[in-house]
Amino acid sequence: xxxxxxxxxxxxxxxxxxxxxxxxxxxxxxxxxxxxxxxxxxxxxxxxxxxxxxxxxxxxxxxxxxxxxxxxxxxxxxxxxxxxxxxxxxxxxxxxxxxxxxxxxxxxxxxxxxxxxxxxxxxxxxxxxxxxxxxxxxxxxxxxxxxxxxxxxxxxxxxxxxxxxxxxxxxxxxxxxxxxxxxxxxxxxxxxxxxxxxxxxxxxxxxxxxxxxxxxxxxxxxxxxxxxxxxxxxxxxxxxxxxxxxxxxxxxxxxxxxxxxxxxxxxxxx
Numbered sequence: 151x152x153x154x155x156x157x158x159x160x161x162x163x164x165x166x167x168x169x170x171x172x173x174x175x176x177x178x179x180x181x182x183x184x185x186x187x188x189x190x191x192x193x194x195x196x197x198x199x200x201x202x203x204x205x206x207x208x209x210x211x212x213x214x215x216x217x218x219x220x221x222x223x224x225x226x227x228x229x230x231x232x233x234x235x236x237x238x239x240x241x242x243x244x245x246x247x248x249x250x251x252x253x254x255x256x257x258x259x260x261x262x263x264x265x266x267x268x269x270x271x272x273x274x275x276x277x278x279x280x281x282x283x284x285x286x287x288x289x290x291x292x293x294x295x296x297x298x299x300x301x302x303x304x305x306x307x308x309x310x311x312x313x314x315x316x317x318x319x320x321x322x323x324x325x326x327x328x329x330x331x332x333x334x335x336x337x338x339x340x341x342x343x344x345x346x347x348x349x350x351x352x353x354x355x356x357x358x359x360x361x362x363x364x365x366x367x368x369x370x371x372x373x374x375x376x377x378x379x380x381x382x383x384x385x386x387x388x389x390x391x392x393x394x395x396x397x398x399x400x401x402x403x404x405x406x407x408x409x410x411x412x413x414x415x416x417x418x419x420x
Contacts, residue, residue, distance in 0.1 A: 167211040167241075170199065177217035177231040179254070196293045198253050201261070202233060204294040210235040210249055210301055213268070214275060218254075218398050230254040232398045234266060234275055237305070245269050245315060247308045249301050250277065252398065261287035263300040264402070265311055269369055276372065277402055278311040279409030314413050318365035321419045328352055328367055331415060335371045338407045345382030345390050351375060364419070368412040375404065 174181055180198040202212060214234040233251045240246040248266035265282035268275050285300040287293060323331065332348035351374040352367065354360050359370050374380065378392040395401050 167213060168215060173199070173202070173212065173215050173233075177215050177233075179217055179229050179231050180215070180233070196289075198231065198233075198251075201251070201253070201294050201297050202235075204298055205235055205249070205251070205301060208298055208301070209238050211238060211241075213248075216398060230398050232401070234268065235301075236268070247305070247311070248275070249304055250402075251297070252402070260289060261293065261297055261300075263287065263297065263304055265304045265308065266405075267311060267315065275405075276369075276409060277405035278314070279406050279413055282307040282311055314416065315365060317416045317420060318368060318412060319363055321364040321416055322362050323364055323367055323415075323419075324362075327415075327419075328362070331364075331367060331411070332371055334411055335375060335408060338411065339375050339395075339404055343385050345384055345392055346380050347382075350380055350382070364412060364416055368408065372405070372408050375408070376401070 170181075180202065182197055206212075212233050212235050215231065217231040218229045231253060235249045235251065236246050240248075246268045248268050250262075250264040250266045252262040252264070253260070263285040265278045265284075266276055267278060282304055285303060287296045287300055329348045329352070332352050336344040336346070336348060336351065351371050353374070354366075354370045355373065359366050361367075376395050378394040380392045382390055382392060384390045395404055
């Protein structure tokens with residue numbers, strides 16, 4: 151898949167591991183040669199690519215990358231970036247466990263390690279809510295080893311996320327329950343006033359997703375909210391087209407909230 155430019159970040163996502171040329175084309179801040187001038191001497195500078203190479207040596211391969219843009223002069227080479235990595239045995243899995251690495255060199259982020267899941271059928275990249283604990287690694291000390299240790303800590307907890315997914319797959323939702331789930335999901339992105347209806351974001355984009363289980367409906371709703379492109383009406387009544395989620399922070403925030411919502415419904419139904 152070619153690099154895609156959104157309003158506030160550029161993204162590349164494909165079904166094979168990304169090489170350094172592809173990473174650089176989309177997220178040059180991964181290769182920044184030095185820290186931003188705003189950082190103090192206590193800030194240990196190691197380019198993110200050095201961390202990625204360390205993870206690669208342990209079998210964690212980058213499959214998706216994006217970088218935020220900045221309107222502040224001189225910050226574009228240091229902005230926040232997000233890389234999604236999978237272990238080699240997860241490459242062809244229908245749902246692949248992922249390590250999500252977020253970092254910047256301008257002071258807006260420490261190294262953040264999150265658990266994610268990638269669903270190949272709809273190319274959805276999810277964040278597993280609060281099912282697996284996030285880990286932050288400060289810009290000091292032996293960063294590469296600390297990030298690798300954090301990755302393995304998250305891997306050890308993947309089974310919890312997989313069990314949550316398995317539970318969702320077994321739960322069938324009635325149409326009214328689907329509507330409640332979709333309405334709650336809309337509120338997470340838009341608040342009280344949303345431009346589209348619950349029925350719209352429940353519409354699958356492929357025949358294989360025309361199912362009533364919670365896992366499938368969760369993924370359909372997530373895909374529609376994250377990618378946008380649906381016709382609706384704004385608060386003034388004017389016709390609008392919903393926008394994709396266009397920042398790393400909002401991507402993680404909405405993805406996390408949707409997983410928590412789905413996991414909560416699974417617990418209620420179970």
